[in-house]
Amino acid sequence: MKITGFRFETYLMKLDRPIADCNLPEGLDLLPGSILYLETDEDLTGIALGFGGGGIDALFPLIEGHDPREVTHLWLKINDYVHKLGNEGEAHAALGAIDIALWDLKAKIAGEPLWKMLGAREGRVKAYASGLDYCLDDDELFAFYRRMAELGIDGGKLKVGLDVDADMRRIGIMQDALSIASERPVLMIDANEYWSPKQAVRYIRRIEEKYDIAWVEEPARRWDYHGLNLVSRQVSAAVATGENLNSVADFYALIANQAVDVVNVAASHSGITGCRQIAHMAHAFGLPVSMMNCQANFMAHLAAALPNHVGLEVLDCGREQCLAFDSRIEDGYILLGDSPGLGVEIDQTVLARLQANPPSGRGKFPFSRREGAGRYIHPLQPGEVPWSHTGD
Amino acid sequence: MKITSVECTVFPATEAAAERAGSRQALIQLRTDAGLTGLAVADAEAVPAIEALVSNRLAGEDPRAAMGLWEQMIDAGTAHATRARAALDIAMWDLKAKANGEPLWKSLGGSRPRARAHLAWDRPWDRRQATDWFRRVRAETGIRSASMTAGPDAEADLAAISAIRAVLEATVPESVLMLRFEGTGRPHDVIRHVRALESHVDLACVCSPVRAGDFRGAREVGDAVRAAVCVGRGVGDVETFLPYLRHYAANVIELDIAALGISGSIQVADAAFGFELPVLLTGYPGHVPVHLFPALPTAMSVEIPCSHSSGARGSGIEFDDGRVSAGVQPGNGLYPATGEAA
Numbered sequence: 004m005k006i007t008g009f010r011f012e013t014y015l016m017k018l019d020r021p022i023a024d025c026n027l028p029e030g031l032d033l034l035p036g037s038i039l040y041l042e043t044d045e046d047l048t049g050i051a052l053g054f055g056g057g058g059i060d061a062l063f064p065l066i067e068g069h070d071p072r073e074v075t076h077l078w079l080k081i082n083d084y085v086h087k088l089g090n091e092g093e094a095h096a097a098l099g100a101i102d103i104a105l106w107d108l109k110a111k112i113a114g115e116p117l118w119k120m121l122g123a124r125e126g127r128v129k130a131y132a133s134g135l136d137y138c139l140d141d142d143e144l145f146a147f148y149r150r151m152a153e154l155g156i157d158g159g160k161l162k163v164g165l166d167v168d169a170d171m172r173r174i175g176i177m178q179d180a181l182s183i184a185s186e187r188p189v190l191m192i193d194a195n196e197y198w199s200p201k202q203a204v205r206y207i208r209r210i211e212e213k214y215d216i217a218w219v220e221e222p223a224r225r226w227d228y229h230g231l232n233l234v235s236r237q238v239s240a241a242v243a244t245g246e247n248l249n250s251v252a253d254f255y256a257l258i259a260n261q262a263v264d265v266v267n268v269a270a271s272h273s274g275i276t277g278c279r280q281i282a283h284m285a286h287a288f289g290l291p292v293s294m295m296n297c298q299a300n301f302m303a304h305l306a307a308a309l310p311n312h313v314g315l316e317v318l319d320c321g322r323e324q325c326l327a328f329d330s331r332i333e334d335g336y337i338l339l340g341d342s343p344g345l346g347v348e349i350d351q352t353v354l355a356r357l358q359a360n361p362p363s364g365r366g367k368f369p370f371s372r373r374e375g376a377g378r379y380i381h382p383l384q385p386g387e388v389p390w391s392h393t394g395d
Numbered sequence: 396m397k398i399t400s401v402e403c404t405v406f407p408a409t410e411a412a413a414e415r416a417g418s419r420q421a422l423i424q425l426r427t428d429a430g431l432t433g434l435a436v437a438d439a440e441a442v443p444a445i446e447a448l449v450s451n452r453l454a455g456e457d458p459r460a461a462m463g464l465w466e467q468m469i470d471a472g473t474a475h476a477t478r479a480r481a482a483l484d485i486a487m488w489d490l491k492a493k494a495n496g497e498p499l500w501k502s503l504g505g506s507r508p509r510a511r512a513h514l515a516w517d518r519p520w521d522r523r524q525a526t527d528w529f530r531r532v533r534a535e536t537g538i539r540s541a542s543m544t545a546g547p548d549a550e551a552d553l554a555a556i557s558a559i560r561a562v563l564e565a566t567v568p569e570s571v572l573m574l575r576f577e578g579t580g581r582p583h584d585v586i587r588h589v590r591a592l593e594s595h596v597d598l599a600c601v602c603s604p605v606r607a608g609d610f611r612g613a614r615e616v617g618d619a620v621r622a623a624v625c626v627g628r629g630v631g632d633v634e635t636f637l638p639y640l641r642h643y644a645a646n647v648i649e650l651d652i653a654a655l656g657i658s659g660s661i662q663v664a665d666a667a668f669g670f671e672l673p674v675l676l677t678g679y680p681g682h683v684p685v686h687l688f689p690a691l692p693t694a695m696s697v698e699i700p701c702s703h704s705s706g707a708r709g710s711g712i713e714f715d716d717g718r719v720s721a722g723v724q725p726g727n728g729l730y731p732a733t734g735e736a737a
Contacts, residue, residue, distance in 0.1 A: 072497065075504025075690040082692075109504070113495045115459070122491070122658065124456070124463025251669040258669065259641070276504070280692070283665030287633050287640060310466045310662075 017362035019321030022135035025164030030138030031366020049108030058093030102274025123307035126339030131158035148180035155335035158189030200230035406706030433486030444479035465658035477631030484656030505689030513540035536714035542573035571599035681709025
């Protein structure tokens with residue numbers, strides 16, 4: 004079998020609810036989507052889901068005419084090709100998309116789901132809920148986590164960062180909502196790199212006076228191994244980080260310097276191959292990994308095959324309008340079906356409709372870092388969030 | 396596809412094997428209900444553990460779940476379990492590839508390998524026997540890199556490795572000469588030994604220079620000699636590599652599939668990639684490690700040992716100008732040496 008061509012489609016999607024973190028408290032409900040189709044000479048097509056970006060044209064000659072089953076070799080070939088300018092920007096997005104589509108093809112050729120192709124024993128992955136909820140008022144916050152708890156999900160990750168009293172109140176709301184799934188829900192918080200390391204220590208320790216926090220995500224900048232290590236040593240919670248890095252090379256300094264306790268891994272880590280490399284390096288260091296959110300939870304296929312995976316982030320915010328997928332959430336786990344490959348099909352009618360009549364909405368992705376980040380906490384402004392700033 | 400049973404056939408001891416303690420081997424044939432059989436080779440001592448793992452953990456399981464079953468076997472942790480679970484993991488990957496009708500290198504995502512290789516004299520030094528072997532294999536394969544096992548005396552080792560170098564004409568930049576220790580040395584004894592050789596010979600690697608687990612000793616050696624320190628032979632779990640990585644105590648990682656299996660080797664190779672460490676692949680019957688080479692990001696060289704397995708062969712293996720390639724037949728290429736297995 005040989006790779007013969009590709010198509011790349013982009014579209015806009017309107018979410019079921021707005022999402023936000025403390026860098027964009029008011030949130031957005033419009034996201035870009037992209038689909039890469041890798042075509043072969045045998046009527047099988049591999050797909051990859053992404054957030055747009057281009058660069059496929061430049062890299063496609065490296066894989067054209069090759070057998071898609073040689074995906075690891077092709078990953079190395081592209082990684083070497085982009086050596087001088089680095090696995091960055093468009094090249095990075097294209098490498099990741101190509102790799103995912105190749106793995107989809109490899110599993111489809113074998114007629115098995117990707118989780119099985121990757122050697123997993125079962126297509127079953129622990130889930131945790133993540134509201135991307137800075138823009139949800141208290142009632143909406145409760146409703147989201149209660150809906151997740153009704154699916155058996157017993158862990159939640161709250162966006163925090165700008166108002167410690169309000170954040171503590173909202174952690175309590177999340178805990179209460181999840182309490183039907185567990186007497187002791189797993190509580191996590193995420194500051195999306197807003198704080199400086201010492202701000203993080205003060206902030207987290209205040210929260211830890213009342214709550215047992217399993218991990219705090221991105222309490223300092225993504226590359227600041229010294230700062231992240233400092234936070235890890237000074238708070239009880241584990242430090243989770245890594246979602247905005249590109250590849251195993253970027254994780255080297257964090258892992259070697261004990262700056263990460265839970266390694267966040269993602270499809271954006273140079274595809275399935277690159278993501279697995281990072282997870283395996285973490286495993287060698289005895290570190291757990293947590294898979295970041297993605298459309299249709301497709302990265303659960305890889306998570307199922309990782310020995311050190313602890314939980315996949317589930318947003319459930321309505322990004323699957325043009326997708327049909329073979330997975331569901333039950334008893335707190337993502338259950339993957341036996342459809343070949345990623346088990347994701349594109350509804351071409353819906354996709355065409357989204358492209359012909361792009362939806363309108365609020366906000367733009369990606370968005371900026373918020374004023375004051377890393378220097379001081381710029382307080383929430385009137386109307387920036389729909390919830391009270393007054394804490395308890 | 397489900398695993399049904401395992402058949403373990405102990406090979407007759409060869410002359411070469413008899414010179415090394417504990418080196419009797421067995422052909423492992425993992426049977427399935429699909430009519431496919433997965434093959435591997437293991438130390439004979441591991442057979443009871445292999446049979447126990449199959450009956451207690453693997454029977455009824457789908458061998459294509461190799462990575463997940465590898466973790467199950469790690470958790471089982473019985474005596475001789477290291478070699479047993481590695482052999483079963485190799486057999487399961489063989490099945491996984493056969494089920495897809497493709498060679499193992501393709502199942503692992505690789506392209507057809509053209510692996511760099513080095514010849515390894517792993518028997519007691521005998522100048523005539525050794526130089527005859529290197530001369531013959533050099534002519535057949537074009538390989539000009541080599542490793543030899545260190546003896547107690549540095550002067551004798553210098554004479555031996557100089558003889559190997561002369562036979563291999565191993566002076567071009569891509570040649571590598573390696574010295575393998577038994578993993579029992581004290582750091583300063585090793586440092587004196589290696590430095591004595593380095594005055595005359597350019598060594599690329601010293602392998603297993605100190606006891607397994609003595610990462611500080613390995614670091615001490617690495618800081619004192621020019622050659623890279625290579626560790627990993629015989630290591631069958633990912634955790635053992637952790638202190639070597641954390642303390643920068645290894646410059647090259649050796650992946651021994653007889654201990655680490657295919658699944659564990661993929662995991663450790665990815666960790667090595669994160670640290671930009673080259674990986675050496677320990678020799679194995681049928682040259683199965685050649686299949687891994689193109690799928691590992693920092694693969695350096697595959698060991699071609701002078702001691703052959705008497706009961707298993709590898710099909711499709713070809714040498715060309717110092718490179719070794721594997722065939723295109725489904726699986727890992729291992730097959731029983733008909734009539735030779737006891």
